[in-house]
Amino acid sequence: MRVEGRVVTPTGVVDGYVELAGETIVTVGTGAPAADRWIVPGFVDIHTHGGGGHTFTTGDASAAREAAAFHLRHGTTTLLASLVSSPYELMRDATAAFAPLVAEGVLAGIHYEGPYLSQARCGAQNPAFLRDPSVDELSALVELGGGAVRMVTVAPERHGALEAIKLLVSRGVVVAIGHTDATYDQTLAGIEAGATVGTHVFNGMRPPHHREPGPVFALLGAESVVCELIPDGIHLHDGTLAFAAKVTGPDRAALVTDAMAAAGMPDGEYELGGQAVVVADRVARLARDGSIAGSTLTMDAGLRQAVHAGVSMVDAVRMVTTTPARAIGVAGEVGALAPGLRADLVVLDDSLRVSRVMRAGAWLS
Template sequence: MRIDGRVVTPTGVVTGSVEVTGTRIGAVTPGEVADPQWIVPGFVDMHNHGGGGDTFTTGDPDAAVRAAAFHLRHGTTTLFASLVSSPFPLMRAATSAFAPLVDAGVLAGIHFEGPYLSTVRCGAQNPDFLRDPSEEELTALLTLGGGAVRMVTIAPERPGALDAIQFLVAHGVIAAVGHTDATYDQTLAAVDAGASVGTHVFNGMRPPHHREPGPVFALLGAASVVCEFVADGVHLHDGTLSFATTVTGADRAALVTDAMAAAGMPDGAYDLGGQEVTVSDRVARLTRDGAIAGSTLTMDAALRQAVGAGIPIVDACRMAATTPARAIGLGETVGSLQPGWRADLAILDADLRVVRVMRAGSWVS
């Protein structure tokens, strides 16, 4: 199968075609084409709580399948199911429910955003469920998941956090820093312990100050850390997004949605981790205090926002696909239009809106 257009690769735009053989990309070939459509790698979303009216946060496998299908139609061909801070029985139940979906390829893994987070910077996380890291809990979840648990977000200032980070990394799980009131030095200690992702950097963190730089500067400056950015124009001003990516470069910046069930749905009341969320004019906030509560974002919209903020489309696609794929250990399989890699791609029109999506060589209906 040959698909013609402007092909976005990690090193530049190739006007020509993508050859698909079975489930893999056979070649990217320069040539004259009649259709100026964009052909971009399928998006990789490493932080996603749901969409299309369905959520990952309750551990319902049927809802998870529907939420993944919603985001697939928006070009996300690889995604983590992210849970919010929860009681341990729910974490166990979700791990059991989602592990078969990871095995089947519907999900790329499970991300526990909490419950080992800061009460001061909990944001939309339910404060009733926050607690110190527990190696006993983590051992049980990793054993139960059989490789399905792929990332855990931790506040490094909590007692036992550094030990938990070392434990996760030793077991092949990504340790992320987020929802934290940590100092600059505490954050760097987490990085030294093996933390390699900054969870929605700037949001849910002690704000940077020129005399107390805190976690934001530590994560942006750490060469081993991939920084997540929620590019919806709400979580981050476009100027902040543009500036931050000049510090990290596209190879350390990952666009994420942090989407909740309300993505793609009308304004109204929704639930997130047992808390009511009010969505108005695409912005999701906790009803009780107005804190930003996830997003209604999709990855194609995040790409448009990044390009609109002045980020070149090649870099924006690296941030939406190539870099997050590498961050979650899939960097030699997905996230780039290269020969031999899985044929995951999205066709976009001149306005960068999704026209068609392919996953593993098959068009998504």
């Protein structure tokens, strides 16, 4: 099978084609007639809580399958199921429920966004469930997941955080720094311990100040860290998005949706981590205090927003595919249009809207 168009590769755009054999890309070639459509890799979302009216946060496997299917229709062919701060029992049950979906390939893994987070910077996380990291708790969860636990967000200033980071990294789990009131030095200590991702940088963390730079400058400046950015025009001003992408470069910026169940759904009342959420004009906020509660974003819309903010098409595509894939350790399987990788691709029209989606060599019907 051959798919022709303006092919976006990790190094540029070519008028060409992607040739497939079964589930695998075999050739990316040039010389096909120019077409008014883009061929890009399947999107990789490493931070999402749900979509299409379905959530990952309750640990329901049927809901998780539907949420993944919703995002797949918007071009996301690889995604992590992000939980929110929860009691251990819910984390345990969700891990057991989602592990078979990871083995099946519906999910690329599980992301615990909490509960090891800052009270002061908890945002829409339920403060009742926040606690210090427990090496015993994490060891049990990672063991239960059997490789399904892919990433954990930690506030490095919490008691026991550095020991937890080292444990997780030793077990092959990616550690992200987020929802943190850490100082610049505390953030660097978390990075030194092995953290390699910044959870939705700028949001849910101490704001930067020229005399107290805090976690934002530490994460943006660390060459070993991939910084998540939410490109919905709400979490970040377009100028902030463009600035952060320029500071990190496309190899260190990963666009994420942070989507909740309301993505793709009408305005109204929803739930996140046991808390009431009200969505109005596509903005999700906690009913109790108005804190932003995730997003209603899809990755195709995030790509358009990044390009609108001034990020080049090639860089924006890297930020929604290649870089997040590398951040969670799956770059050898997905994240680019290159021979040997899984045949995941998205056909976009000239306005960057999804026309067709292919996953593992099969078009969505």
